[in-house]
Structure formats: C-alpha cells, structure tokens
Amino acid sequence: MSFASLGLAPALLDAVAAIGYDTPTAIQSAAIPAALQGRDVLGAAQTGSGKTAAFALPMLHALLARQGTRRGLHGLVLVPTRELAAQVGDAIRALVQHLPSTIKVSIVFGGVSINPQMMALRGGTDIIVATPGRLLDLARHNAIKLEGTATLVLDEADKLLDMGFADEIAQVLALLPAKRQNLFFSATFPPAVQALATALLREPVRTEVNDEAAHEPDIAQRAIEVDAARRTQLLKHLIKEHQWKQVLVFVATKYASEHVADKLRRGGVAAETFHGDFSQGARTEVLADFKAGRMNVLVATDVAARGIDIAQLPVVVNYDLPRAAADYTHRIGRTGRAGASGAAVSFITPDAEAHFRLIEKRQGKRVPRERIAGFEPTESAQPASATASAGSPAGDPNGGIKGKRKSKKDKLREAAAKAPA
Ligand code: AMP
Secondary structure (H helix, E strand, O other): OHHHOOOOOHHHHHHHHHHHOOOOOOOHHHHHHEEEEOOOOEEOOOOOOOOOHHHHHHHHHHHHHHHHOOOOOOEEEEEEHEEEEHHHHHHHHHHHHHOOOOOOOEEOOOOOOOOHHHHHHOOOOOOEEEEEEHHHHHHHOOOOOOOOOOOEEEEOOHHHHOOOOOHHHHHHHHHHOOOOEEEEEEEEOOOOOOHHHHHOOOOOEOOOOHHHHHHHHEEEEEEEEEHHHHHHHHHHHHHHHHHOOOEEOOOHHHHHHHHHHHHHHHHHOOOOOOOOOHHHHHHOOOOOOOOHHOEEEEEHHHHHHHOOOOEOEEEEEEEOOOOOOOHHHHHHHOHHHHOOOOEEEEEEEEHHHHHHHHHHHHHOOOOOOEEOOOOOOOOOOOHHHHHHHOOOOOOOOOOOHHHHOOOOOHHHHHHHHHOOO
16 A cells, blocks of 8 residues: 555655655554545554654644635644654654745643743644643643644553543543544553543544554563562562563552662662652653663653653563553553564562463463572462552562461461551
8 A cells, every 4th residue: 555545645755755654554544534524533553653744644644634714723642641742743844844834733731831831832833742631731821722623632541541531531422512523542441441442532533453453563571489587589580580670660659769779779789669659850861871871771760661662672570560551551562562572570569369360361461470499489379359559569588488377367467457548
C-alpha cells in the first residue's frame, strides 16, 4: 500500500515524502482512509506504530480543505504527559512545515506557567495538543473555545486513565460539540479503557492490526520466583552475573526506591532513585546521568518513570509488580525500543503469584517461572489478598533467616504493615 492510495491531498503526500516516510505503517493504512471519511476510529497501537501520523494526516487534510472558510479549533489531541504533548505536537508541526498553508499547532501542558500559553492561543489555533488538566484551566480562562472542535483524539487512552484523568476527560467531553469525530488510540484495553471507548465512539472502524508484527519489540520476559526479603540480593546477583550496565528497576513506593538504591550502593553498585518528589530539574539531571552511563541502576516508581525514553534500555526489572496490569505493559515497553532487544525480569514473591497470573492473562502471554540457585523461595503465600501485597514496600533484604518459617501472627502483622494506604 502507498500513501497515494489512502486518499490524502497532494500537498500532504509531498509533506510525507519530504519527511521521509515511504510507505504507510499498518495503523496508517487502516486508520487514514476511515478517518478521511469522517468515521470514528478505535486503534490498538503502541508507541512506534506510526499512530501520530495516523491521526494527524486526516486532521491536516480536513484543515487544508477548509482553508479560507471556517476558522476556529479543528482538532483536539488529549495526551497523558507533557513529554508526549511535546512529542506529538512537534511531529504534527514537522508535517505542517511542508504545507503551503499556515496551520497553527499549539502545545499545552501543566506544571509550567499558564500565561505564555494563554498568550500563544490568542487569535485562535487549528490544532491543540494538550494534557487534560491544563486544557480545562485554559478553557476556564476563555483562552480556548472547544465548542467548535471537529475531531477529538485520545492518544494513549490507557495511560490517560492510569494517571487518573477520567474526571478531567469527562469535563472536557462536556465542553465539546456532540457531533464530532473521535479517534481513540490505546496500547492496552483493560475494562476501564474499553468502557470509555464504548461511551465515546460511534460505530468505529477498528484498527486492531497490531503493528507489533512489523515492529514487535523483542522483549524477553522472565519471571523469577524469590522471597520478598531476598530480592535485593537477587538483583545484585543478576547485575553481576549478566554484567548489566543500565537497569531500570521498578518499585512500588518512594520509600522502597530509597531503600533498594541504598542497599545497592552499599553493595558497590552505582544506583540512584527516581521518584515523584523530584523537581523537573532533578529528574532531568538524574536521567542524563543514567543515559550517559554515570550510574548503572535507576530505582524508580511508576509515576516518576512515565515519559522516560531511553533508547535501547537493555533491562527492566519489576522488583515490585505494578498494581495495574496495564502498567506492566508500559514498564516492559521501556526496553526493546526502536527495534533493539531487551529483557524484562519480574520478581515473583509467593504473595505476588496470583497477581502475576492476572497480568499474564491481560497480556495474553504466559511467562515461565524460574528459580535461581541460592535464591529459591522458602515462604508460601499469605492468606490475605495476594493483590494487596503485590505493591508492598521492599522487605528487609537482609532479614528473614532462610528456612525459618514465620508464625501466622507475624505474617498477619506484616501484611497489615504492608497494605497500601
Ligand atoms: P509514533 O508511533 O507516531 O510515535 O511514530 C513512531 C516513529 O515512526 C516516529 O519517529 C515517526 O516519525 C516514524 N514514522 C511514522 N510513520 C512512518 C512511516 N510511514 N514510515 C516511516 N516512519 C514513520
């Protein structure tokens, strides 16, 4: 299939060629003709699938066609993070650069001063790429009028919901005209994402051509059974044995990130923490150190790790399993990027086994359990809910005498201490 066969305006074909795209990706071949007809689209797509151009090209096509007639906002793209807002906005601007008409693309996100964004929106905009909270603020300040929106795009809908934007999305929807086109993209489809898609979309064209066949990240998943108290030792052992130079380790809490990084440092491993308390400046600095190889291990929480994009990260370790199955996909997607191969290693404590089975079910893939000599688990699962303890803080890596069983009372006490607030 060629771009010319998709029905795009000649100016867009020139722009696509100028950017260097030869052939459409699977999601582009499926979504573009449908979107050009005004249909809603439901796309199962990962980063790297070419989804940005899949929704941007039809919007630009419509904008070229309307030149000189209607003005006002045409396309609203909702994204979960500032990093994605910048990335998507820049990708659309790169296309616009090669077009004969002026099309204004605005990028807005929270965490920075609102005034420059209000100034930039003066005189209107054609396409706005926004995180939900900031968009609502701008709408409240009358800096943007959403009632003329022709096309709504939800990009990375699963992440939008994971990050707790359900309310903001509902508020944005209330400001949009009922008659509009909806383009919905998500890497995973847990029930909440499916429910949102069902509520939003009218007879969508489904593009579940998972582009993964072509671009499937080559991620070897491993699940190693180990007692909670032995995880840091096991991590040190794996780092030494495999000579891992760059490992992203996920833990459940800020406390755990500090605890694990501290133990690693004391064991002679160059490790740093990465959690939500960091300022933007500190985040950037730690990431730069990690990318430059000045440290080998970054111990991160989920919130902090969103938006981390490190080319060819070789290993991701789930020290604690993520609470939401969708996060598992996001976490392991940090490795094996851009065609590189990667490994995702999950530590499965006896209590986390049931939760990991759920994760396997969600991703439709079994991961064989392994045991490493010297680190075989000696505990058994606690009677309390296994999922509740899946995101428990790190246990004392040096505690727990091997072979000594804890009393039932001890276990209950621990479970209570570990239970998430
Ligand atoms: P995305 O999934 O939209 O983030 O795109 C992933 C990467 O693929 C970006 O660097 C795009 O520039 C690139 N890309 C998108 N569409 C094509 C295409 N048809 N041919 C080659 N590269 C593409």
